[in-house]
Amino acid sequence: MVEAEGERLIIDGPTRALTDEIVAAVQTKKADLLQLIRPLEDRQCWHAEDWQAYFDERAAIREHDGGLPRVEAEHLAFEETITQWLRLNPDPASDPRCGCVHCGLPEQPGNSLLPVLALGGQAWVHDWCWAPWMAALRDEARDALLSAGIQVGHPRGSCRRRSR
């Protein structure tokens, strides 16, 4: 069981299951874990216009407060919007006996299955599969946001779609 409490990450489970290896692996991925699990607390239904508003706000902050060029501000804002999408759309829980949620293989020597808080429980992913799994989730989020009509890289007010 892995939980977020503010910036702290709480790992809870049978002591024998929490090997130093697992604890170390979880610690190195703390930031990602926090990003992924914190959102479960405030899950809600966002519509296309909510996503556009979130993206616009993040981009404006980067551009005006951060002093970044618009293109760079939008790029970073879109990455933040993807993170937010993943927060609100967590993966479903999995059974560790079914193996890694990314590759489907069982636990391997030196490549532990790590529990990640997921919708309705925990999802289990190999230590080594973490990065490609996250990348795949972000690709999925990117596609979902673009098909929801988020406009990235368009001059303000030109061809912006109204709410659908």
Ligand SMILES: [Zn+2]
């Ligand atoms: Zn795997």
